[in-house]
Structures are given as structure tokens and as C-alpha cells.
């Protein structure tokens with residue numbers, strides 16, 4: 001996919017809203033891994049979605065309780081609205097994160113096997129946390145994609161990682177409240193140049209509310 005085509009088709013927005021066919025998604029991923037402008041659009045849009053999710057989750061927790069089914073549709077509308085805001089380049093100060101330093105709980109996947117046999121337990125799902133992991137160096141791939149999958153295997157979040165960045169230990173920041181209590185899979189895919197993806201590592205992440 002060329003950059004002009006990505007822009008014309010609102011590719012970044014539709015990618016984040018999961019409105020692409022698999023073929024189109026691979027074509028766009030292949031493009032934006034090498035395109036700073038599109039990568040920035042995806043990153044900014046993704047951060048905005050995280051902020052909105054966290055806000056919505058906090059509201060739901062304090063006012064109406066946890067109602068996943070009825071919350072789904074307003075959330076999709078909120079995401080679409082947020083992306084429209086992002087792509088118009090409008091900065092909404094209310095959505096910025098608190099500026100003060102905070103302690104961030106961190107969980108390491110470094111010493112775990114890469115085949116999902118071990119699991120890491122995360123407490124206090126409403127608070128942000130970080131996961132550390134290494135991507136296995138062999139065989140090398142030009143790019144990687146880390147997915148956080150719900151128990152049905154559906155990707156809740158997808159994080160692109162360049163081959164260069166994969167040489168270092170990665171820190172994945174998870175905003176508070178975006179993962180409801182439950183068991184998730186964290187799967188690392190190697191992305192070949194032709195768009196084919198192969199799982200190279202998987203972990204189990206169990207999130208609890210307290």
C-alpha cells in the first residue's frame with residue numbers, strides 16, 4: 001500500500017477500529033512499519049483509545065457498575081468520535097494523562113518459557129501496569145506484532161514492533177481498566193515481508209480485580 005492510498009482510505013483510523021479485511025490489514029501494516037507519518041497516526045489514535053477506555057471504565061466502575069454488553073456500542077461510537085478528533089489534529093486537554101510521576105507496577109515475562117505454559121498474575125485490574133518481555137531472536141523477522149487476546153482468541157489490542165526495537169527488552173504499558181478481570185493470551189507474531197505472520201512466543205496473563 002502506498003502512502004497516498006493509506007491517506008485516501010483513512011487507513012489508520014479503520015485499522016484501529018478493526019474495520020479492515022485481513023488482506024487490507026496486512027497491506028497497511030507492511031506500509032506503516034516503514035512510514036513514520038502513518039505509524040504516528042496509529043500510535044496517537046491508539047493512545048487516545050486507551051485514554052477513553054480508561055475513562056469509560058472508571059465511570060462505569062463508580063456509577064453504573066460493570067456492564068460489558070450494553071457498554072459495547074457507546075464505546076464503539078466513542079472510539080469513532082475520538083479518532084475523528086485525532087485525525088483532525090485537535091488536541092483535547094481533558095484527555096491528557098495526569099502529568100505527575102507515579103509508581104508503575106511491573107511484571108516480568110523475561111524468565112518465563114515462551115510457549116504459554118507459565119502465567120503471570122496481575123492484580124488490581126483498574127490500575128495501570130507494565131509487562132516486560134524479550135522477543136526470541138531466532139528466526140529473525142523484519143517486524144513483529146504483539147497481540148493481547150481475550151479467552152476466545154480475539155485480539156483486544158495489537159502492538160506493532162519493528163525488528164530493530166525487538167532487539168531490546170520491551171516494556172508494554174497497559175492503562176488501568178482496559179483489561180477486565182479474566183485470562184488473556186499475550187502472543188508475539190513474527191511478520192514476514194509478504195505479510196504472513198507466525199507466532200514466536202505466547203504467554204498467559206491472568207488479571208484479577210483485587
Ligand SMILES: [Zn+2]
Pocket residue numbers: 002003004006031032035037038039
Ligand atoms: Zn504512510
